[in-house]
Amino acid sequence: MSATCDVAIIGAGPAGLSAADMLAGRGVDVRLLDENDHAGGQLMRHPPAGSSGAGPYLFDGPRRRGFRLMARLAHRGVAILQGVQVLGIFPENRLLVNRADGRVLEMAARCIVCASGARERFIPFPGWTLPGVIAAGAAQILLKTSGMLPAATTLVGGTGPLPLLLARQLVAHGGRVKALLNHSPPPAVSHALRMLPRHAGKLAEGAWLTASLALAGVPIHFNRRIVEATGRGRLEAVTVARVDRQGGVVRGSLEKIQADGLAVGFGFTPNIELLQQAGCEAVYRADRGGWVVRTDRRLETSVADLFAAGEVTGIAGGVKSFIEGRLCGLSILDRLGMAAKAAASAAERRRLLRQRDHELTFGALVNRLCRVPAHWVAAIPDDTLICRCEDVRMGDLRQRLGQGFDTPGALKKATRCGMGICQGRICGGIVADILDALAADQALYRRQSPSIRSPVKPVLLGALAAMERLHPENPLQ
Amino acid sequence: MNANLRGRTEMRGADVVVIGGGVIGTSVAYHLARRKANAILVEKGDLAEGSSGACDGLVFLQSKKPGIHLKLALESRRRFARLAEDLPLPIAYRPCGGMVIIEDEAQRRVMTTYARDQRSIGLDVTLLDAVAARELEPALSPSIAGAAYSAMDGQVNPIALTQALGLGARRLGARIMSRTTATGICRRQNRVVGIETNRGRLYADTVVNAAGVWAARIGAMAGVAIPIRPRRGQILVTRAVAPLISHCMISASYITAKYNPQLARAGGEGISIEQTETGNLLLGATREFVGYDRRTTIEGIRRVARRTVALLPALARVSVIRSFAGLRPYTPDGLPVLGPVQGLAGFIMAAGHEGDGIALAPVTGHLVAQLILDGRSDIPLDDFRLERFGPDDFEEDKHAGPSH
Amino acid sequence: MPDHRIETVHRGEALTVTVNGTPVQAFRGESVHAVLLAAGYLSLRRSRRLKEPRGFFCGMGICYECLVTIDGRPDQRACMRPVEPGMEIRIDVGDV
Numbered sequence: 023m024s025a026t027c028d029v030a031i032i033g034a035g036p037a038g039l040s041a042a043d044m045l046a047g048r049g050v051d052v053r054l055l056d057e058n059d060h061a062g063g064q065l066m067r068h069p070p071a072g073s074s075g076a077g078p079y080l081f082d083g084p085r086r087r088g089f090r091l092m093a094r095l096a097h098r099g100v101a102i103l104q105g106v107q108v109l110g111i112f113p114e115n116r117l118l119v120n121r122a123d124g125r126v127l128e129m130a131a132r133c134i135v136c137a138s139g140a141r142e143r144f145i146p147f148p149g150w151t152l153p154g155v156i157a158a159g160a161a162q163i164l165l166k167t168s169g170m171l172p173a174a175t176t177l178v179g180g181t182g183p184l185p186l187l188l189a190r191q192l193v194a195h196g197g198r199v200k201a202l203l204n205h206s207p208p209p210a211v212s213h214a215l216r217m218l219p220r221h222a223g224k225l226a227e228g229a230w231l232t233a234s235l236a237l238a239g240v241p242i243h244f245n246r247r248i249v250e251a252t253g254r255g256r257l258e259a260v261t262v263a264r265v266d267r268q269g270g271v272v273r274g275s276l277e278k279i280q281a282d283g284l285a286v287g288f289g290f291t292p293n294i295e296l297l298q299q300a301g302c303e304a305v306y307r308a309d310r311g312g313w314v315v316r317t318d319r320r321l322e323t324s325v326a327d328l329f330a331a332g333e334v335t336g337i338a339g340g341v342k343s344f345i346e347g348r349l350c351g352l353s354i355l356d357r358l359g360m361a362a363k364a365a366a367s368a369a370e371r372r373r374l375l376r377q378r379d380h381e382l383t384f385g386a387l388v389n390r391l392c393r394v395p396a397h398w399v400a401a402i403p404d405d406t407l408i409c410r411c412e413d414v415r416m417g418d419l420r421q422r423l424g425q426g427f428d429t430p431g432a433l434k435k436a437t438r439c440g441m442g443i444c445q446g447r448i449c450g451g452i453v454a455d456i457l458d459a460l461a462a463d464q465a466l467y468r469r470q471s472p473s474i475r476s477p478v479k480p481v482l483l484g485a486l487a488a489m490e491r492l493h494p495e496n497p498l499q
Numbered sequence: 500m501n502a503n504l505r506g507r508t509e510m511r512g513a514d515v516v517v518i519g520g521g522v523i524g525t526s527v528a529y530h531l532a533r534r535k536a537n538a539i540l541v542e543k544g545d546l547a548e549g550s551s552g553a554c555d556g557l558v559f560l561q562s563k564k565p566g567i568h569l570k571l572a573l574e575s576r577r578r579f580a581r582l583a584e585d586l587p588l589p590i591a592y593r594p595c596g597g598m599v600i601i602e603d604e605a606q607r608r609v610m611t612t613y614a615r616d617q618r619s620i621g622l623d624v625t626l627l628d629a630v631a632a633r634e635l636e637p638a639l640s641p642s643i644a645g646a647a648y649s650a651m652d653g654q655v656n657p658i659a660l661t662q663a664l665g666l667g668a669r670r671l672g673a674r675i676m677s678r679t680t681a682t683g684i685c686r687r688q689n690r691v692v693g694i695e696t697n698r699g700r701l702y703a704d705t706v707v708n709a710a711g712v713w714a715a716r717i718g719a720m721a722g723v724a725i726p727i728r729p730r731r732g733q734i735l736v737t738r739a740v741a742p743l744i745s746h747c748m749i750s751a752s753y754i755t756a757k758y759n760p761q762l763a764r765a766g767g768e769g770i771s772i773e774q775t776e777t778g779n780l781l782l783g784a785t786r787e788f789v790g791y792d793r794r795t796t797i798e799g800i801r802r803v804a805r806r807t808v809a810l811l812p813a814l815a816r817v818s819v820i821r822s823f824a825g826l827r828p829y830t831p832d833g834l835p836v837l838g839p840v841q842g843l844a845g846f847i848m849a850a851g852h853e854g855d856g857i858a859l860a861p862v863t864g865h866l867v868a869q870l871i872l873d874g875r876s877d878i879p880l881d882d883f884r885l886e887r888f889g890p891d892d893f894e895e896d897k898h899a900g901p902s903h
Numbered sequence: 904m905p906d907h908r909i910e911t912v913h914r915g916e917a918l919t920v921t922v923n924g925t926p927v928q929a930f931r932g933e934s935v936h937a938v939l940l941a942a943g944y945l946s947l948r949r950s951r952r953l954k955e956p957r958g959f960f961c962g963m964g965i966c967y968e969c970l971v972t973i974d975g976r977p978d979q980r981a982c983m984r985p986v987e988p989g990m991e992i993r994i995d996v997g998d999v
Contacts, residue, residue, distance in 0.1 A: 057964065059985055064963065070915050070932030070985070112797055128797055141965045153945040153958030160962025163982070168937035169912030195909045255956045256945045293965075301794070410960070410968065412777075413952035425666055426675070432545040435552055435658045438777070442951065443738050443820050443967045448960075475795045475822045480738060480967075480978070483782070484815025486804035489797075738978075739951055778951075818978060 023116065023130050026492050027051040029354055030117060030131035032296065034102050035063020036084065036343035037137035037332025037350075039091045044351020046100045048360060053131070054102040055119065057479075061092055061102045063139050064159065065340045067166040084340035091344075110476025111136075111300035115327055118489070120481050126489040133327045133354045136297050137347065140290040140311070140333035143451050145205075145394050146416070148250045148406045150286070154257025158184045158287030162191065171197040173283020177260050179203035179248055180287040182392035183228065188285060190231045193238045200281055202235060203246040203262055205288075205398070206391065213387075221384050247398065249276065251284055260284050269397040289392025291451050292334045298474040300325055308393065309386035310336030312451060319375060320353040321346055329353060338385025345378045396459035399452075408456070409449040411442020419456060428461045430454060443480060512702030513539040513674070515871060516694055517709055518681045518717055520544075521551035522657060522856050523849050524709035525664035526864025532671035534872055539703070540665070540673060541696055543680040547661040550711050550856065553793070553825030555734060555773045555781045556660075557747050558592070558653045558858045561599050561624060562754055565616035567882045568834055572855070573621055574878060575862035576651060582861055587670060588663035590655055591776045597652025598636065598748040600810055601645040606751040613754065614647050624649040638743050638813050647751075654747045654773055657857045664864070681710075684721035690844040691721070705871050707847045712791070712826040714836070714850035723840055725885065726892045727851040729791055729826035732769065732784030733799035735807075737817045739778030747773040750810065769854060770806045780817065782807040784825075795822040827853045831892040837863065837883035838870060847871060848885055907941040918988040929986045936962070936969050936981035939992070947971055947981065947994050956996065971995075 029045055031038045034056035045052045054061070062068060066088040095102070105122030112118065116130045142157045149155065154173065158180060161172045175198050178189040189202045209228075217225045235242055249261040249271070264275035291312040298304055302323040303316040315323055315330045322329050331346035352371055355361045402408075404417030414437045427436040430453055439453055440446030446453075477486075515531055517524045520542025531538040542548070558579060563572040576594075583592045601607045607626075614624045625648050632646035633639050639646075669675045676698070683695035684706060693702040708725075710717045718725035750770035773781045785799045800822055808815050830836060830851040840846045849867045852859055866876040908914075915931030922944060929938040936959040939947065946956040947969055959969035962982050969981040972993040981992075 058983065069912070110797070116797065118797055118800075141963070142961065151950070151955060151957060151960075153947070153956055156959065157961045160959065160982070163962040164907075164937055164940070165909075168933040169909050169914065170907040170933075170937050170941060171909060172907070172940070174906075195911065197909075256958075410957075410966065411951065413950050413955075426669070426677075427545070427662070429545055431548060432677075435545075435547055436662055443818075444965060445821055447965050473793070475824070476797075476800065477819055477821065480818040480820050482815065483735070483737065483804050483817050483819050484808055486735075486800055486819060487808045487815065489801050489804075 023128070023491060025115070025132045026129040027053045027131050028358060029053070029133045029135065030055060030129070031135045031137060032108050033063065033137035033139055033332070034061035035137060035139050035332060036065055036088050036340045037347040038063070038135065039088065039095060040344045040347020041135045041137065041331055041350045041354075042095055042100050043091055044348050045354060046095060046098045048355065050355075050358065050360065052100060054100065055106045055108055056102055056104050057107045059104055061104065062088060064163075066092065067163055069167060069169060084344070087344060088340070107479045107481075108296060109478060109481055111296060111328065112476075118476060120477075120479070120485065124482065124485055126481060126485040127492045128489060129492040133329065133357055135329045135331055135350050135354070136315075136334060137330070137332040137343070138293040138296055138334055140292050140337055141447060143288045143291050143312075143392070144286065144448065145288050145398060145455075146402060146406050146408055146452060147248045148403055149252055149257075151407050151410055152251050152253055152257045153255070154253065154282055155251050155284045155286070158188050158285045161188055161283075161285040165191055165195065171195065172285060173281065174198065175200055175281045176283035176285060177201055177203060177279060177281045178285050179205065179246065181205050181394060182287065182289045182388060184287040185285070186228065186231050186235070188287070189240060190235050193235065193240060199240045200279055201241045201243060203248065204242070204244045205246055205394065206244060208244045209391070217387065220380065221387075224384060247271070248284075248286070257282055257284055269395060269401065288394060289389060290333065290337045292337065294334050295445070295447070295474050295478045297323060297328075297330060297334060299476055299478050300328060302328065302330070307336065309389055310338070310382070311389050312454075321350045322353060327357065336382060336385060337389055338381045342378055342381035342385065345374050345381065349374050349378070394455070396455070399455045400459040402456075408452055409437070409439040409442060411444050411448075412438045414439040414449075416456075419453070420460070423460055428457070428463070430457065433457070445478070511699065512693060513537045514703060515539070515705045515707060516541065516701050516703040517707040518694065519709035519711055519713070519850070520546040520661075520665060520675070520677065521549050521709065521711050522547070522661045522664065522860040523711065523852060523863055524707070525661050525668060526860040527707050527709055527849055527867045528668040528673045528675070529664045529671070530864040530868035531871065532668045532673040534868060535672070536868070536872060538668070538673040539676060539701055540668065541676045541679040541681055541694070541701070543678070545677050546665045546675070547658045550825050550827060551661045552658050553734070553823050554657055554732070554827070554854075554857065555771055555783055556654045556657045556775065556857060557597070557749070557771055557773055558655050559597055559747070559749065560622055560651050560858070561597060561617065561647060561649050562749060563855065563858075564833065565613070565620050569617060569620045569622060571862055571878060572858055575859050576653070578861035578865065579653070579655065586663040586667045588659055588666060590660045590663050592653065592655040593776070594651070594653035596648065596650045596746045598632065598746050599647040599751050599754065600632070600639070600643055600748055601647065601751045603644055606755065607644055609755055610647050610751055622649060623651050636744055636746060636748070638811050640810055640812050643810070652747060654775070655857060656775065660857065660860065664860070681717060681720070684717070684846070686721060686843065689842060691846050705845045705847060707849050707867060707871075709849040711828045711850055711856070714828060714848070721843060721846055723843060723846065723885070724893055725836065725848070725850075726888050726894070727828045727830055727836065728788065728894070730829040730853065731787045731789050731792065731824050732827055732854070733795045733803060733822060733824045734781055734783035735800065735803050735819045735822045737780040737782070737814075738820045740780070740817055741778065742774065743780065743813060743817075744772065744774050744811070747771070748810075750806070768802070768806065770803070770810070772807055772811065780814070782814070791826060793824045793826065795824050799824070828856070829853050831888060835859065835863070835883055836885050837867065838880040838885075840885050907937075918986065920986050920988075920990040920992055922992045923994060931986075933986055934982055935971065935973065935984045935986055935990070935992060938986050939971075939981060939994070944994060946996055948996060
């Protein structure tokens with residue numbers, strides 16, 4: 023079918039908005055498709071107009087940049103279509119799209135940018151499925167969008183910088199944080215030295231957050247593991263232990279802490295399902311948060327005219343997403359034959375790539391901080407749920423592994439882990455970590471990328487049956 | 500397990516090598532292992548990574564051609580209950596009964612004759628009018644014309660079945676080698692002596708070609724032409740819901756398209772609907788010759804959605820959570836290729852079951868094992884021999900496709 | 904019941920929704936899962952096989968744990984929808 027528009031951008035977070043900004047106002051027909059109710063992705067989550075929200079925010083540079091970008095786009099009349107899910111990308115850059123009103127449409131673009139962002143990683147523990155146990159990002163979203171605290175008494179734990187930031191945000195808005203439970207050891211001096219001088223600002227941020235929490239009287243612990251979350255039908259207490267260098271529980275260190283909220287975060291991993299479904303090559307990169315989409319320096323994937331920007335190319339934060347959005351924009355202008363003078367755009371491209379490399383380097387440090395050693399995963403008790411959708415336990419996985427089902431695909435088939443409604447978004451990374459820790463042929467998983475098919479999000483069968491083809495004369499409303 | 504060393508320490512071997520870790524290969528390996536035969540199964544990926552892991556679980560007798568095909572299926576069905584008891588993993592076999600949905604009068608005429616022929620072979624099947632059909636399945640559309648019902652139809656979990664057969668075979672002494680690709684068939688004059696794989700050579704007197712959609716490629720390694728081609732079937736999976744139907748069902752067009760050569764070449768369709776034990780509905784399927792392409796398509800998704808909603812209107816409000824496409828090993832006459840091959844002693848065919856692999860796996864494993872070990876089989880396999888095909892059946896396969 | 908709403912936040916227009924028929928106060932811009940949390944509904948449904956209680960988890964539409972019925976439409980992710988005046992929310996804690 024002939025193209026409905028020039029460029030379809032999937033995801034109106036920093037990367038998608040930045041790409042749109044680059045393309046807008048040049049006679050390029052750009053459509054931004056976003057699943058959420060409001061644009062901005064996760065970074066620019068905000069309260070509605072007329073509400074002050076739980077601000078002001080610290081270290082808010084990227085967020086403010088993002089809001090300026092959104093304002094600019096609005097001013098130039100770039101339409102962002104909210105509540106729209108892309109169900110699949112098909113040959114010749116056709117997209118199957120689920121609109122907010124439930125109608126499914128087929129459309130086509132000359133070029134596509136996929137900027138579908140990232141999601142959190144988890145390390146399960148007994149009781150992690152209890153109501154009241156939430157992702158660290160979920161607590162942030164409650165704060166930013168709805169101006170609410172997750173609980174009366176919250177424990178925050180995990181790895182990486184997000185739990186630290188969250189704990190400070192909760193305290194700043196009157197929340198009671200009983201403790202910050204870092205699963206990792208305290209950051210080594212060598213680690214800090216490695217961050218100077220290129221990332222001095224980020225180091226200072228971390229120090230400020232830590233000091234601020236300490237001043238507020240929140241205990242900050244390291245080398246902690248959440249042993250169990252307990253309660254009758256909802257979270258009531260969390261048992262925590264100190265771990266030694268080998269990850270073994272230190273005798274006598276078990277402590278039961280009363281809390282009605284537990285927010286955990288263990289880093290991020292890219293949302294590349296749509297790109298995989300489209301047939302793009304993916305590559306495993308631990309320094310970039312796991313499976314990422316493979317792109318060239320123009321940010322084109324292995325599928326022609328399909329570009330990727332933001333966290334999907336590697337977890338490295340908001341600034342990289344803005345940069346890559348611009349890079350995609352440049353590449354697409356080039357592809358459409360609308361590039362600015364060659365020398366100017368080549369210079370800007372070089373500048374952007376340098377900045378991108380800088381951000382990727384810092385991102386690698388953070389991703390390493392977030393990583394959980396294999397022996398923790400190996401220590402997950404048998405009764406712990408791994409697949410939340412299908413209620414599959416660690417013991418089930420261990421048993422099947424012992425029977426010789428030792429690849430992600432074989433385990434999935436043997437246990438149904440990953441076959442539920444979330445299609446493995448929560449448990450897939452965990453299963454990969456489990457195989458890493460327990461299975462003999464580890465190299466295999468780094469080569470294997472699961473096959474993903476459309477629809478990548480649930481959609482009513484009736485809507486699929488009634489799907490319509492969008493013609494160029496009928497613009498996507 | 501220790502292999503038959505044949506005097507050379509670096510070579511391994513067995514009495515039988517089975518190529519293919521789908522439901523047919525694992526069934527053959529299992530039945531061989533039960534008889535204490537020394538068997539190795541090689542599978543290029545994981546068990547059920549191919550067709551057996553991308554299909555529905557219908558154990559349907561009504562869709563089997565009256566004649567030797569149905570006879571085979573009846574015997575296979577008899578074996579399911581026993582297998583379910585013997586295998587080391589639960590396979591969720593349910594003899595729940597099945598329905599062929601008749602959508603118009605033309606289909607009814609075809610089905611009346613068809614059902615009579617099937618009854619003469621021994622299938623229990625009754626024709627129902629629209630009222631009776633909807634009494635049995637209230638969720639059926641009021642627009643249908645009726646149904647053919649058989650209490651002998653049922654369903655199983657095909658992935659669990661394959662994995663259970665594989666695990667069962669291993670526990671009985673067979674060697675199951677995953678991630679092992681057959682790269683050549685070793686022959687000495689007119690007999691097989693073993694196979695080459697990416698992990699070394701395996702010596703065996705007998706090689707079973709249970710490679711499904713790849714059977715022609717294996718045949719080519721042995722210099723044997725085999726008219727088995729992949730035919731893609733796209734299937735939609737819904738989320739788990741409360742029981743909507745209690746029988747598995749196919750549309751009558753499944754049968755008319757399957758056996759009408761013209762319709763078969765054009766693609767036709769094979770609509771089937773099954774609700775699994777977990778509550779998910781499997782809705783299928785297209786029938787397309789696209790080489791080894793396992794992607795699902797906009798048109799395929801749309802077609803399956805439209806046709807299944809037409810049969811069960813309540814499905815419109817159920818969410819689809821993903822789709823998949825399975826390649827079915829198609830043969831020109833819709834019957835599998837079973838048994839020895841002329842001119843190459845020790846090379847045994849067990850492939851080409853198309854959409855009947857799951858249903859026929861128990862009896863195929865049993866008969867092929869018998870053939871190998873006893874030189875005869877309870878049901879003669881002459882109608883399934885490779886030599887039944889004529890020169891017209893061997894098309895130039897333009898879609899040879901990549902090796903995986 | 905803890906007071907989840909942060910005092911210093913200046914909220915949008917006040918509105919009313921119902922949860923299983925009971926009126927609940929909310930404010931423009933709050934998401935359904937936040938309103939449910941503030942009203943004390945932490946458990947939203949039961950898991951498919953083990954029938955254990957579940958509430959929202961990821962907060963961003965990935966985990967499909969926070970499914971509720973909104974205005975008659977089942978399986979809506981509560982974290983992805985802002986409340987609207989008169990919205991009818993049904994929670995089925997005995998659900999599959």
